Amino acid sequence: MERLFITGIGTDVGKTLVSAILTEALQADYWKPVQAGLEPTTDAGTIRSLVQNPVSQFFPERYRLLMPASPHAAATAEGLTIQLQDFRLPDTQNHLLVEGAGGLLVPLAPGLLIADLIKHLGLEVVVVSRNYLGSINHTLLTLEALQARGIRVRGLVFNGEPNAATEDFISQHTGVPLMPRVLPETEVTPAVVSRYAAEFRSWFLSTQG
Numbered sequence: 001m002e003r004l005f006i007t008g009i010g011t012d013v014g015k016t017l018v019s020a021i022l023t024e025a026l027q028a029d030y031w032k033p034v035q036a037g038l039e040p041t042t043d044a045g046t047i048r049s050l051v052q053n054p055v056s057q058f059f060p061e062r063y064r065l066l067m068p069a070s071p072h073a074a075a076t077a078e079g080l081t082i083q084l085q086d087f088r089l090p091d092t093q094n095h096l097l098v099e100g101a102g103g104l105l106v107p108l109a110p111g112l113l114i115a116d117l118i119k120h121l122g123l124e125v126v127v128v129s130r131n132y133l134g135s136i137n138h139t140l141l142t143l144e145a146l147q148a149r150g151i152r153v154r155g156l157v158f159n160g161e162p163n164a165a166t167e168d169f170i171s172q173h174t175g176v177p178l179m180p181r182v183l184p185e186t187e188v189t190p191a192v193v194s195r196y197a198a199e200f201r202s203w204f205l206s207t208q209g
């Protein structure tokens with residue numbers, strides 16, 4: 001069974017799009033433990049609208065915070081303090097995808113980071129990297145921080161405009177397993193997600209231990 005935490009090199013890098021693709025590829029269940037920002041929709045709402053298989057279950061967020069901000073600030077605005085003990089993996093026998101908020105070192109509370117939540121849940125990660133000037137540094141920092149914490153990387157996904165010089169350097173420097181890449185799409189639709197899902201399904205089949 002794949003039990004994966006989807007993190008990224010920052011916010012808005014495509015974690016939700018990649019989560020939708022992986023959810024469809026594996027007919028997996030999906031959980032977003034901390035949702036900061038509820039309008040116009042939540043990440044779970046987006047995934048529901050993009051996934052077509054009849055198997056995937058969507059577990060309720062542990063925290064649904066109104067403010068589209070860092071979770072520690074969004075929680076404080078509501079008089080809440082997020083704690084590690086608040087989180088338990090949903091009870092399922094299916095593949096499970098857990099989506100973070102922003103990048104790896106985003107704070108949930110004073111002294112508590114997304115990386116701590118990943119360790120607490122005991123999951124491997126998928127890292128989403130979006131190509132922009134500066135993304136090499138952000139990607140290498142993320143991979144180093146994961147390695148320092150002993151968190152295993154199941155795969156790295158490059159999202160957006162391809163950049164061979166960037167992708168080749170990151171791949172050669174780190175040796176991280178590369179998942180299929182996601183191109184810039186004019187519209188993100190269920191059909192687009194379904195097309196990528198087929199590619200990712202083959203990738204999982206070819207890398208199963």
Ligand SMILES: Nc1ncnc2c1ncn2[C@@H]1O[C@H](COP(=O)(O)OP(=O)(O)OP(=O)(O)O)[C@@H](O)[C@H]1O
Nearest residue numbers: 011012013014015016017101102160183184185188
């Ligand atoms: N390859 C792509 N083609 C077209 N649009 C994309 C692509 N990747 C991401 N987007 C769009 O960019 C926006 C941000 O992506 P997404 O919501 O997946 O980011 P995120 O990393 O999940 O952010 P958050 O930290 O808020 O969870 C969305 O509107 C999404 O549809």
Ligand SMILES: C[C@H](N)[C@H](N)CCCCCC(=O)O
Nearest residue numbers: 011036037068069070101102
């Ligand atoms: C609101 C946003 N879309 C995400 N849910 C949270 C992003 C937190 C980023 C914090 C930071 O790295 O400065």
Ligand SMILES: [Mg+2]
Nearest residue numbers: 015016043099
């Ligand atoms: Mg998201």
